[in-house]
Amino acid sequence: MKILVIGGAGTIGKRIVEHFSKDHQVLVAGRSSEEYPVDIADTRSIKKLFKKIKKQGRIHAIICAAGEAKWAPFKDLSEADFHIGLRSKLMGQVNIVRYGHKCLKKKGSITLTTGVLADDPVYQTTSAAMVNGGIHSFVQAVAIEMRRQIRVNVVSSGVVMDAYGKYESYFPGHPPIPMDRMVMGYVKSVSGRVNGEIIRIYI
């Protein structure tokens, strides 16, 4: 398969890239990628990426492991702060589906990324949790409308082992998710038949 991984240089993305590169051709996109630069908070940038990809030939799968949201106590979050998550993690991933599906072969797949905050939020995550929940509902709804048997799923994992040192104090009582367990969520979406599924990996 030819698979595009947006955010493929990140903590989660690089493990996804490592796994799929064993048997597939993987294209890595991100803000600092030289070959496939993209800022998912900027619609024009997403359109430009998919125009380039389509010119090179349709691909089998798109994975997004990128997207930001502001973390702060609810009382301190301004409307502009909420817009960071809405523009990047929410509309960024919605736009990846809006424009990305045109680059896919028949029966291709799109896999988005959210996280445990959608179901089990912690302090300072009203914006991040809201955006994750929005993507979950979006995925369930958009899967009904995809044509050419294209599938759309989302992987929602707990704090991953490689980031646990950084986030442990924010997630009391949350078990860290082994990296290979997290990667299996993406394998289920890309190589399996599931569609419109929220693939939860919380233990």
Ligand SMILES: NC(=O)c1ccc[n+]([C@@H]2O[C@H](COP(=O)([O-])OP(=O)(O)OC[C@H]3O[C@@H](n4cnc5c(N)ncnc54)[C@H](OP(=O)(O)O)[C@@H]3O)[C@@H](O)[C@H]2O)c1
């Ligand atoms: N870490 C966890 O434990 C965990 C658990 C569950 C879910 N998540 C979610 O998974 C996603 C990735 O997390 P991570 O820990 O791997 O983050 P990370 O280490 O910061 O990596 C994020 C990757 O995405 C790229 N990126 C960030 N913003 C982008 C944008 N606007 N446009 C294009 N690329 C962008 C970054 O590269 P450039 O800077 O070069 O663009 C980087 O490669 C996030 O949405 C996060 O909320 C994380």
